[in-house]
Amino acid sequence: MTRKWMIWMAMPVLLTLLYGCPKKKPATPPADLKVETTTVPAPPAAPSQPEEVQQPAAPHVEDKTEDPLQSADMSVVNDELRRRGFSGDVYFDYDESTLTDDTRDKLSRNADLLKSQPQFQLTVEGHADERGTNEYNLALGERRANAVKDYLASLGVAATRLRTISYGEERPVCTESAESCWSQNRRAHMIVSGRSNVG
């Protein structure tokens, strides 16, 4: 296992030695690498890569593939994943970060989709309703995002593919001061935010 890993880790280095260092690494793999993806089983977890943390902007690449999941436009990818049953949002009770049974079911389906598409990185945003202080709600959003992340990881999604961010009450989807709105804002929003460069 460790040895396989080391080979994987060493490959970019070898490739770099052979072909030299590209000025800027494109976020999407060139077309010829795609063939490799189908023949080699993906590693269980993407090795941590500093480039991913910086979230390079999606390059404007002409989309020549038929599969929406291959699109360079991440909104197309997210639409397609939701069409396949991926839940973009799960909701929480007031001042709670525990996952309800319904939420666990949704996250289980999300985990299956993510495991079948190991190239995708997921950002989990934690949100809160407007009640209470902005600061407490940032902390609450952080806990909500991490509760979702931990549950997805427990279902086998590699933690290195999961990024969290809390927006607290700062980015509501609904702005009326009523429970009908607040319940929509107490959420964790899940969005595929990029591809790993491996595979």
Added chain:
Amino acid sequence: MRSRSVLTVLSCLLPLALVLAAQQQPPAPAPDQQQPPNVTIELNRGGVQRKMKLAFPAFRGSGQLAGEAARAGREVEETVRRDLDLSGYFEIQGPDALSGLALTGDVQKDLAAYRSTGNEVLLLGDLHGEGDRIVFEGRVLDLGSGQAVLAKRYRGPFAVSRRMAHTFADEVIRFLIGKPGIALSQIAFASDRTGNKEIFVMDYDGADQRRITGHRSTSMSPAWNPSGDALAYTSFFNGQPGIYLAELASGRKRPIIASGSLNTSPSFSPDGRRIAFARSLEGNVEIFTADLDGGNLRRLTNSNAIDTNPAWSPKGGEIAFTSSRAGNPMLYLMDAEGANQRRLTFDGTYNDGASWSPEGDLIAYTSRRDGAFQIAVTNVVTLATQVLTSGPGENESPTFSPDGRKIAFTSRRSGRKQIYVMDLDGGNLRQLTTEGNNDLADWSRAPAQR
């Protein structure tokens, strides 16, 4: 009253060539939604404070001023009167109230007339122009002795007229009351009026609202440093929320601590060298302290619950914070090194967002009462608690004025989030902001440095 018949002529404001946006007027105060009480009772400090009766006739010389000089002169007069009125120390008889008196114009002959309506002191102002400058001389007379007890002269460009007035008003308060005024203090806050949430600063009365950040992201939670020349704040502009420092004079911004997934809610130590803040560790938020370059990071709390919103006490020995370790968010106190963590509030189901009074005896905070968020104040020694607001409107994030006599806070009572100020007994409510949503006010400790 101290008697001092000196004609101190100093405080030329020549170097203050800053740009006070002359056209910006303070927003009109909102119609009072709470009736001010008849007497001023200072919360938990005992005693009723009697207001000093001050005669404030129209300033002399303003009739000879024209154009910009006339505008500046009017601004000086209105601002001095407003500052003294807002201070709450005085019962002012202005030109209208004094119009019934038979005044000769010779001050020494008019003393008895001024005294006849109960006045104890008389404030006289003289204005004249000197080219593109205005000269303002303010005097205070003791109506008992007829002696001038305070006299100051200020000279400066028209644009600094408000600052002249604030400076004089604070001198009057310092001399007559023996306490520092707040007319030169400022309030930092967050506003989405530009379309993004940015950090803003305004004068203590809501005038001259100006943008400090331009990150075009979400920036929030400004906290003044003790000397009043820089703000720590939270911003998302680099992705994850991190804490940054904005130096006001240079406009320079730099990170304090931005590593990890969440750093927020900065509060300066009284010596200005460290901040207490909230930081996420593997998904749970804890209280830390660090130097202003992020070094000497020290973790103070260790619970499985949320710990956030630290507020460093004015004397530096303690930090108040919010924790949900007992189920609901409640206020706690700890020593500045993290030891001796103890619960402060037990009332209500949600207490959060501590703000210390300058003397360190009171803590104001957001408290959920009967389902609504209100501003409450608790004495940290006696634990006596008072709720200062009522009704709906989600009142939150209080901050004490530097003299400890007022509290600014956020409320949704008019629909959007706006910043209001009230006296420590809940009276004299005034709205300071009107444009966009405005929240997370932090009142400076020191006079403005600019």
